[in-house]
Amino acid sequence: xxxxxxxxxxxxxxxxxxxxxxxxxxxxxxxxxKAHGFEVEVSDTLDVLTNAEKLQKLSLFxxxxxxxxxxxxxxxxxxxxVRGGLGIAGCHGGMCDSFRNETEYQFMTGGQFVAHPxxxxxxxxxxxxxxxxxxxxxxxxxxx
Numbered sequence: 385x386x387x388x389x390x391x392x393x394x395x396x397x398x399x400x401x402x403x404x405x406x407x408x409x410x411x412x413x414x415x416x417x418k419a420h421g422f423e424v425e426v427s428d429t430l431d432v433l434t435n436a437e438k439l440q441k442l443s444l445f446x447x448x449x450x451x452x453x454x455x456x457x458x459x460x461x462x463x464x465x466v467r468g469g470l471g472i473a474g475c476h477g478g479m480c481d482s483f484r485n486e487t488e489y490q491f492m493t494g495g496q497f498v499a500h501p502x503x504x505x506x507x508x509x510x511x512x513x514x515x516x517x518x519x520x521x522x523x524x525x526x527x528x
Contacts, residue, residue, distance in 0.1 A: 394444040400452035433458040439465035448478035
């Protein structure tokens with residue numbers, strides 16, 4: 385890999401099913417990575433993955449793409465870059481509910497979403513125990 389030791393470059397790619405709020409998650413990850421010294425590029429198209437030279441200069445790839453499809457021209461350079469040392473990180477459906485028909489991608493991420501336990505529609509109760517935590521500070525009034 386041609387990335388220097390002090391170089392921290394990340395590519396965030398967001399899109400796919402809007403239910404996981406990919407654009408908003410991309411903004412959160414962008415802020416977090418910049419706070420840790422990364423140069424961050426954000427793309428809302430998978431076509432950025434066709435640039436193998438660009439991928440080789442990155443230190444981190446962050447997919448935020450639920451469901452959807454990817455072409456062989458897009459996924460091929462990414463798989464090659466990860467095999468060559470490009471880091472990959474993500475969360476929830478943005479990483480392991482992507483590209484359901486791409487076995488190589490599933491092996492690369494270490495898994496594939498199958499279903500929610502109990503399927504969708506399972507009801508549960510959330511009890512907020514720390515109303516001052518940053519996650520709950522902007523909770524809707526009915527949850528405070």
